[in-house]
Amino acid sequence: MTGLVRFERPVVIQIGRYTERTVFDVNDAASILLRDFGGHQTEKHRAAMDACLKVIRGELHPPAARRAFVAVAREAKILRCD
Numbered sequence: 762m763t764g765l766v767r768f769e770r771p772v773v774i775q776i777g778r779y780t781e782r783t784v785f786d787v788n789d790a791a792s793i794l795l796r797d798f799g800g801h802q803t804e805k806h807r808a809a810m811d812a813c814l815k816v817i818r819g820e821l822h823p824p825a826a827r828r829a830f831v832a833v834a835r836e837a838k839i840l841r842c843d
Contacts, residue, residue: 765786765788766786766787766788766816766817766823766826767785767786767787767823768784768785768786768787768790768823768824768826768827769823769824769827770827771783771784771785772784772790772827772830772831772834772840772842772843773840773841773842773843774793774834774839774840774841775839775840775841776793776797776839781841784830787813787816787817787823787826787827788813788817790809790813790826790827790830791810791813791814791817794806794809794810794813794830794833795810798833798837803833803836805829805832805833805836806833806836808829808832808833809826809829809830809832809833811829812825812826812828812829812830813826813829813830831843
């Protein structure tokens with residue numbers, strides 16, 4: 762799979778105290794996992810990062826990465842809307 766791999770439904774997360782962010786695709790999810798969760802690596806974080814990378818490489822389908830991203834966002838208490 763090359764290019765932008767969109768989620769079937771976007772995921773809304775809380776970034777910072779007052780800012781919500783809508784995550785539409787796997788690349789954006791991977792970027793958030795790298796940038797905003799850098800110091801907070803749990804098993805769910807590693808699984809979500811791995812799922813995103815596998816989707817980007819064409820080894821996994823996007824819903825698996827979305828589920829993993831939702832799980833890590835829920836764990837971090839930043840999930841606003843699934």
